[in-house]
Amino acid sequence: MSSEKNLNLTLNVWRQKNAQTEGGFETYAAPGISTDMSFLEMLDVVNEELITKGNDPIAFDHDCREGICGTCSMVIDGRPHGPKERTTACQLHMRSFKDGDTIAIEPWRAAAFPVQKDLIVDRGAFDRIIAAGGFISAPTGSAQDANALPVSKQNADLAMDAAACIGCGACVAACPNASAMLFVSAKVSQLALLPQGQPERYIRVRDMIAQMDAEEFGTCTNHGECEAACPKGISVENIARMNRDYLKASLTYRPEVASGGAG
Ligand code: SF4
Ligand code: FES
Secondary structure, three states: OOOOOEEEEEEEEEEOOOOOOOOEEEEEEEEEEEOOOEHHHHHHHHHHHHHHOOOOOOOOOOOOOOOOOOOOOOEEOOEEOOOOOOOOHHHOEHHHOOOOOEEEEEOOOOOOOOEEEOOEEOOHHHHHHHHOOOOOOOOOOOOOOOOOOOOOHHHHHHHHHHHOOOOOOHHHHHOOOOEOHHHHHHHHHHHHOOHHHOOOHHHHHHHHHHHHHHOOOEOOOOOOHHHHHOOOOOOOHHHHHHHHHHHHHHHHOOOOOOOOOOO
């Protein structure tokens, strides 16, 4: 049985033509919104109305609408992904709001995530951090028998928890320093906890942090807002692990010596 009710809402939405122009809030009425709709479906309804009237629809990123792809970035009433814990904007339902509510909708705010249009930001900085080392390139041979490499249950669980990061960027948007430490530490940890990640473990952490700094993300000052905003519950323990690895990498780093030559 459907618990459907209809809400009459007012939306204050950030509108911005492109990265070069100034943005500002515009107000839209959103009448007759079913409580069974998702937040993105509600925006679809508002956009249909805007298109029908010949106006520019509100631009927002989305793909899976299942909490998997991490693209539905938006700040809803001051919180990345809205008021529900561990919920992406696409999985947020309108039953989380009350009839007559006014809802503010903005893009992620961080210098490293420039606004492209309305609610869409450029998160290419995350891709460049992954490209700096978030992978395994050491030869691992052909597929081995299952369990040929021993992995403790605890490490397997922690690696899986870290791998749950969907790269949405809510941690950056929630952090007062716009730090990307939670994201980077999840991507470092998922490989640092498994045998296959060991050959490049310290080069990886060094290079990914260097890229993170080059992208002008802020530093971590232990506010914990990132963990609170993360839709996948990534723990700040990953930041502690990354810091330990980074310290070890700094103490043991030697510039690479060119290979070749005699002997
Ligand atoms: S750590 Fe959490 S909030 Fe940050 S990018 Fe990953 S899933 Fe999103
Ligand atoms: S649209 Fe994929 S996580 Fe929201």
